[in-house]
Amino acid sequence: MRINKLNIKISNIVILIAAVSFVLVAPRITAGYFMMVVNMGLIFAIAAFGVCVMLGIGGQLSFATVSFMGFGAYFVANLTSGRMGIIMGSIPVIILMIIATTVVAFSIGLVLFKLKSAYFTFATIGLVQVSWSFYLSYVPLFGGPDGISRIATFDIFGFRAEDFHQWFYILVVFVLIVVFLVERIKCTQLGRSLAAIRDNEIAAQTLGINIYMTKVIAFTIAGVLAAFAGALYAMHSQFVSADMFTFERTTTYIIMAMLGGVNNTKGVLVGSMLVTLLPEWLRGMQQYLQLIFGVSVILLMVFMPMGLAGLVTSVGKRLKRKLHVNKKLATSTGMEAKR
Amino acid sequence: MKPILRLDMVSKRFGGVITADKVSFSVKPGEIHGLIGPNGAGKSTIMNLISGIYLLDGGNVYLNEEDITNIPSYLRARKGIGRTFQTPRFLQRSNIRDNLLLGADLANQFGFLKSYFGKKVSNFENEVAGFMNLLDFTFEWDADITALTYGQLKQLEIIRSLLSHPKVILIDEPAAGLNNKEIDNIMELINVVAKKHGIGVLLIEHSMDMIMNICEQIEVLNFGKLIASGTPVEVSSNEAVIEAYLGRDLDA
Numbered sequence: 001m002r003i004n005k006l007n008i009k010i011s012n013i014v015i016l017i018a019a020v021s022f023v024l025v026a027p028r029i030t031a032g033y034f035m036m037v038v039n040m041g042l043i044f045a046i047a048a049f050g051v052c053v054m055l056g057i058g059g060q061l062s063f064a065t066v067s068f069m070g071f072g073a074y075f076v077a078n079l080t081s082g083r084m085g086i087i088m089g090s091i092p093v094i095i096l097m098i099i100a101t102t103v104v105a106f107s108i109g110l111v112l113f114k115l116k117s118a119y120f121t122f123a124t125i126g127l128v129q130v131s132w133s134f135y136l137s138y139v140p141l142f143g144g145p146d147g148i149s150r151i152a153t154f155d156i157f158g159f160r161a162e163d164f165h166q167w168f169y170i171l172v173v174f175v176l177i178v179v180f181l182v183e184r185i186k187c188t189q190l191g192r193s194l195a196a197i198r199d200n201e202i203a204a205q206t207l208g209i210n211i212y213m214t215k216v217i218a219f220t221i222a223g224v225l226a227a228f229a230g231a232l233y234a235m236h237s238q239f240v241s242a243d244m245f246t247f248e249r250t251t252t253y254i255i256m257a258m259l260g261g262v263n264n265t266k267g268v269l270v271g272s273m274l275v276t277l278l279p280e281w282l283r284g285m286q287q288y289l290q291l292i293f294g295v296s297v298i299l300l301m302v303f304m305p306m307g308l309a310g311l312v313t314s315v316g317k318r319l320k321r322k323l324h325v326n327k328k329l330a331t332s333t334g335m336e337a338k339r
Numbered sequence: 340m341k342p343i344l345r346l347d348m349v350s351k352r353f354g355g356v357i358t359a360d361k362v363s364f365s366v367k368p369g370e371i372h373g374l375i376g377p378n379g380a381g382k383s384t385i386m387n388l389i390s391g392i393y394l395l396d397g398g399n400v401y402l403n404e405e406d407i408t409n410i411p412s413y414l415r416a417r418k419g420i421g422r423t424f425q426t427p428r429f430l431q432r433s434n435i436r437d438n439l440l441l442g443a444d445l446a447n448q449f450g451f452l453k454s455y456f457g458k459k460v461s462n463f464e465n466e467v468a469g470f471m472n473l474l475d476f477t478f479e480w481d482a483d484i485t486a487l488t489y490g491q492l493k494q495l496e497i498i499r500s501l502l503s504h505p506k507v508i509l510i511d512e513p514a515a516g517l518n519n520k521e522i523d524n525i526m527e528l529i530n531v532v533a534k535k536h537g538i539g540v541l542l543i544e545h546s547m548d549m550i551m552n553i554c555e556q557i558e559v560l561n562f563g564k565l566i567a568s569g570t571p572v573e574v575s576s577n578e579a580v581i582e583a584y585l586g587r588d589l590d591a
Contacts, residue, residue, distance in 0.1 A: 074539035132522050156589065189444045194438055206390050208416035208445040263432070 005218045015266060023172055027165045034280070035164040037238060041276035042171040047229035048256040049182050051220035051263060055254070056262035057191055058218045059198025063124040067131035068105060070245035071098050072227025073234040074135065074142050080152040080235070083143075090154045090235065097231050098224055105223030109216035128247050136242035147241025154235045167236055174232065176311045178225065184296025185221070194218055218316045226253075235326045255297055270308055343368045343403055344389065344420075344507045350380075351388055351563075360386040360529055360563040362397065366507060366539040371529060373554035373571075374543045381563040382543045383425060386509045389541070390422050391415045403506065416445060421505030422539075425512050427492040428486045437482045439467060439495070441500030463502070470498045473528045475520060485526040490517040490546035494525060501532060507539035510531065514546040522546065526553050551575065559583065 035199050054060050075097045079088045091146060110220060112123050119336075136143045142148070154161045159205060161167045185191045193214045196204035202210055234240045260271025279289055304311045342365035351359040352499065358381040366372045374382050387393045389400055391412030399408045403518065407415050419549045427439050464480075471477070476491050493513055500508055510529065514522045526549060532539050546548050551571045559567040560576055561583040567574055574580055 080341060088420075140401075168459050187437075189447075192430075192433075194439050195433050195437065196441055197433060199430040200394060200428045203424070203430075205392065205412040205417050206422050207441050208448070210411075210413050 023125070023169075024112050027029050027168050035234075035255045037276060037280050038273070039164055039167050039171055040233075041112065041273040042175050043229050043232050044170075044234060044253065044256060044276055045175055045269045045272035046068060046232065047226045048253050048260075048268050049178050050225035050229075051253050051257040052265060052268045053225070054183060054193075054218055054222040055257060055316075056264070056268075057072055057186060057198065058194035058215065060122065060154065060218065060220065061121045061216055063121065063250045064108075064127050064219075064256075066245040066247075066250040067124075067127050068101060068223040068226035069230030069233070070106060070131055070135050070240075070242075071101055071223075072228075072230030074148065075100060075149040076231040076234045077151045077225070078141065080192030081148055081150045083148065087152060090152070094231055098226060101213055101224050101227040102220055105220040105227075106216060109219035109223075109254065113212055113215045113219065119164070119273070128245075128250055130246070132242060132245055135245050136256065140168070143202075143240075144241065145242070145276065147239060148234075149239045151234050151238045151240070153238060154232070157296035161235075172238075174228075176271065178228075179269070182225075182265050190214070221260060257307075259300060259307055261307030261311075263306070267307050267312075340368050341404065342401075344367060345401040345404070346385075346389070346398065347401065347423065348398035349385070349395055349400065350367055351384060351393060352396055357563045359388060362558075362560070362565055363398075364558050364565065364568060366541055368539050369533050369537040370556060371533045371540045372558065373550045373553050373557040374541060375545075375547075375550055375557060375574075376560035380560040380583075383511055384563075385560070386422060386511055386541070386543065388416075389418060389509060390420055400572060416503070419450060419468050419504070419506030419558055420509065421500035421507070422509035423493070423496040423500055423511055423513065425498045425515070426520070427489070428497070429492060430589075431485060434481050434485060435478055435487070436485050437486055437496075439463075439499050439502060442499035445503035466502060467498060470501060470528065473531060474524045490521045493517060494521065494528070497525070497528060503538075507541065509541045509543075511543045512545065513542070514544055514549050522549060529553060539589070574581075 021075070022108040027035065030038060050065060050068075051062075054062050077091055078084050078091070079086060079093045079096070082086070112120055112127070115123050134310055136145060138144070154167070161170055185194075193204065193209045196207060196209055197211050197214060201211060230240075233244065243324065256275045257268050258271070259274060260269065261267030282289060282292070300307070305314075345365040347363050348361050349362045350357070356390075362385060363453045364372075374385060377383055384393065391407075391410070391414075395408055399406055401407065402415070402418055402420060405418075407534075409416065410418075414421070440463065443466075450514055474494055476494075476497075478487060478491070484492075493516070497508075497510060497513065513525045513529070517525065529542065530553060532538050534570055542550070542554065554571055557567075557569065557571055557574045558565055559577070559580050566583060567577040569577070
């Protein structure tokens with residue numbers, strides 16, 4: 001028991017120290033470009049948390065991440081770049097964006113979840129293609145192939161994020177908030193309902209869970225998180241174009257979540273950072289990148305289906321068992337000595 | 340006393356196979372009502388029709404004299420139909436606490452938003468402890484559900500259902516795969532459920548010991564048809580029942 005509790009505490013402390021030192025050290029040792037890549041990792045993590053809610057907690061595979069990212073990004077782009085004749089502040093525009101996304105995602109969810117399991121997933125692939133076509137071609141709202149530029153950077157109470165280092169701290173705060181919200185979902189009725197749908201739909205029904213509505217709510221939450229990430233992306237890059245919202249991109253978020261451990265927010269954060277940073281570190285092997293990527297995804301699914309977080313817990317459990325056995329041996333031999 | 344659960348001419352067919360043929364019976368509050376029959380007689384189908392996993396082809400189901408024939412299963416559960424399964428259905432990736440909380444969630448039903456900001460479910464652990472007193476094992480709240488044995492899971496599933504404060508509980512073969520001690524405990528638990536909490540119990544079981552011991556009323560099903568109903572004594576001397584279980588003697 002006591003060893004048990006101690007172990008959990010130790011692992012939490014290790015994570016805390018790693019996180020704090022990352023936040024303190026990363027901006028100091030990184031130059032502008034690399035800082036930007038780190039920031040991207042944090043932004044993508046927010047979208048990947050949406051996958052975490054849908055796939056990790058609820059067991060529903062949706063490819064719609066980029067559709068909603070695009071929605072959030074273009075929403076902010078239109079209202080802060082002046083191309084619609086207005087330039088709004090960041091906070092009001094983000095609030096408006098969240099309300100709009102909630103309505104849109106909820107309505108789309110109502111329609112798409114008339115379909116079950118794989119059919120739902122296929123429908124989301126369709127959604128990605130449709131939204132991408134619009135983002136690429138419809139000039140009045142999305143600027144066409146040129147995208148939208150001159151988007152205002154993030155500002156709050158008169159403070160404006162001018163460089164990537166300032167952005168880094170802002171993003172860390174946002175990521176922490178989202179991690180907290182997602183972690184909280186897990187220990188609520190919604191989280192348990194989703195877990196019940198994931199593991200056993202029949203049991204869920206007989207426990208009074210409205211499967212359809214619960215899935216729609218999860219889809220809405222994932223949509224809002226993706227749109228929030230999209231909005232931050234637009235403000236951070238001050239430019240959006242449709243090539244951020246292709247089908248290929250959407251698979252990346254699922255890989256980020258799967259790599260880290262789809263049900264584990266810390267894991268998803270690590271997964272997002274890895275998937276974003278690795279291509280930079282492996283720049284020398286550019287032409288093999290896709291190959292390495294593909295092979296690692298297959299190996300990942302074979303050897304650690306629950307991702308890095310799953311690996312950590314299973315290793316932890318094994319260690320714990322060893323400790324326990326050793327202790328038992330020690331006590332039993334002690335008993336014998338007494339005799 | 341008014342019945343809490345009433346089936347009226349309930350029918351269901353899968354293709355050409357009739358699994359429920361105009362089945363009518365009722366369960367009173369606090370009554371332990373047995374549902375027996377040979378394998379494939381349609382017992383579990385009846386439970387699935389009551390809890391709404393299958394839709395009826397004909398007839399009606401009433402809960403507390405309210406017609407629930409056409410409402411979805413999750414609403415039936417919220418109205419007070421609890422159930423357990425032949426093989427326990429738990430969330431394999433969650434711990435014991437979350438698994439049991441699912442039952443308490445159904446009793447509380449305060450919606451997602453309130454549960455997001457609200458406090459923990461009160462009395463939950465005490466309630467569980469009260470039921471666990473009747474049983475012969477203990478568990479750690481934060482242990483994985485996979486740490487429990489099959490028999491323990493079957494017992495815990497009944498408790499999960501009880502936490503939702505059902506008006507009637509459908510228990511599907513609680514004794515299968517359990518040892519004698521566990522069967523005794525489950526019988527005591529079912530007795531407390533019915534007599535102390537006044538919950539109507541519909542019980543499917545193959546162990547005749549258990550059925551004859553605790554049921555006040557028994558329905559016998561064969562090929563989807565009710566072939567007999569009555570007290571344990573009446574049923575066990577019924578010719579049609581003996582025939583269904585043992586087969587017809589050719590010389591007779």
